[in-house]
Amino acid sequence: MELLDLLIILISIFPGEGMKPRFIDEMRNITVEVGRDVTFTCTVSDIHGYRIGWVKANSKAIQAIGTHVITHNPRVTVSHDESRRRWNLHISNAQLDDTGAYMCQVNTDPMRFKMGHLDVVITPDIIDIRGPEVVTEGSNAKLECEARGEPPPMVFWQREEKGEKITVYNREGISNRHVRVEGSVLHLKKIRREQAGGYLCIASNGHPPAVSRRIQLHVKFRPLVTVVEQHVHGIIGKPAVLVCEVESFPRAEIAWVKRDQPYISMSGGRYIKEDFHLTNYKTKSVLNIYNYTEKDAGLYDCRSQNEMNINGKTVDGVIYLNSARENGDNKIEVNKDDEGETTTDLYYTIITDYDFSVQPKYKSKTYNTVYNTEPPMIPRWYDKDDRQAPPARRPNFHPTSERFLNSALRCTFSLVWFLEGLPIIIIYAVYL
Structure with missing residues (x-):
């Protein structure tokens, strides 16, 4: 037992290759909205006399070493647990410029490290939607939608009524109907009354929730009466x-x-x-x-x-x-x-x-x-x-043909009446 105790003491004084720190877990990637707090955690065993450093990889800016914060960013702090196994880098009120890869390093030779990526996003927001509320049938209209977000959102249009399609014209003037039309600007041409109703501008950048805003389009036309x-x-x-x-x-x-x-x-x-x-x-x-x-x-x-x-x-x-x-x-x-x-x-x-x-x-x-x-x-x-x-x-009836037939019959009857009376007229004339 005395020999074994001595070996343990010697190893603790002169750490060998097998006693260098090692990472127990991978660092996770984090995605947060602007203004939220972020914490990266780096778990290390057998730290002994080695030190943990935090570096923002894309700028090579040192954030902290051990328990000391190096950066001048007041939103950055560090901490660790009592066993000195879990080391944390805290970023409060995250901003877009905080986006990037963060490295947890151990000052071994060669250096050992783990890396996690931070994405600071802005969920989509539609800040303005423009277009005429009333147009005359047969005219054109342009609906515009302005959205923001990080990454920049994709914008598309849909009819408010489920299943209704939007009629658009290509450069050759050929019309096509689609349930969804991509782009922040929607051009409507030769508008018909059937195109009146609600139109939705929808913005999405892959970070829920997607947002939408509605614009109502009225189409003016003269009355059509159906009995x-x-x-x-x-x-x-x-x-x-x-x-x-x-x-x-x-x-x-x-x-x-x-x-x-x-x-x-x-x-x-x-x-x-x-x-x-x-x-x-x-x-x-x-x-x-x-x-x-x-x-x-x-x-x-x-x-x-x-x-x-x-x-x-x-x-x-x-x-x-x-x-x-x-x-x-x-x-x-x-x-x-x-x-x-x-x-x-x-x-x-x-x-x-x-x-x-x-x-x-x-x-x-x-x-x-x-x-x-x-x-x-x-x-x-x-x-x-x-x-x-x-x-x-x-x-077998037609009003034009019947009027013609009636006229012909009346002419025929008149002629017959005249011819039947003609001999009487002649005899009367001879008698006189």
């Missing part, structure tokens, strides 16, 4: 309901007017008007006529107007309201004639991009026809329930 049912049958004594839908921005003012009574208000008393806002630019207007009478029959205009109307003219959707009665079987009979047969008014509809008009024209049994002004004018036949008639039951 849900153009031919309505009013049952005497019961409510009649007329419905139209108006798309516009700014939201249009909607009024109901009866053609033969343009100065009588269709609001109040038996007439109740209700407007329902379906979307930011779509309104459903309902005119309820209570205790319907035959005097209520006629043409009704659903008139709409906003600042986009040219010369202040209204855009009208027209509904023909016809009278009907209930028979014993609770079936609707429309305009029952003297022969007891059910007839409906034959009318045609002129449709343009923004205008509807209905004009009573002819009488026809069972079917109504609708004409479209776009050439060629092809008739489409419907029964009284507004169902399209099968081909076998469609009359």
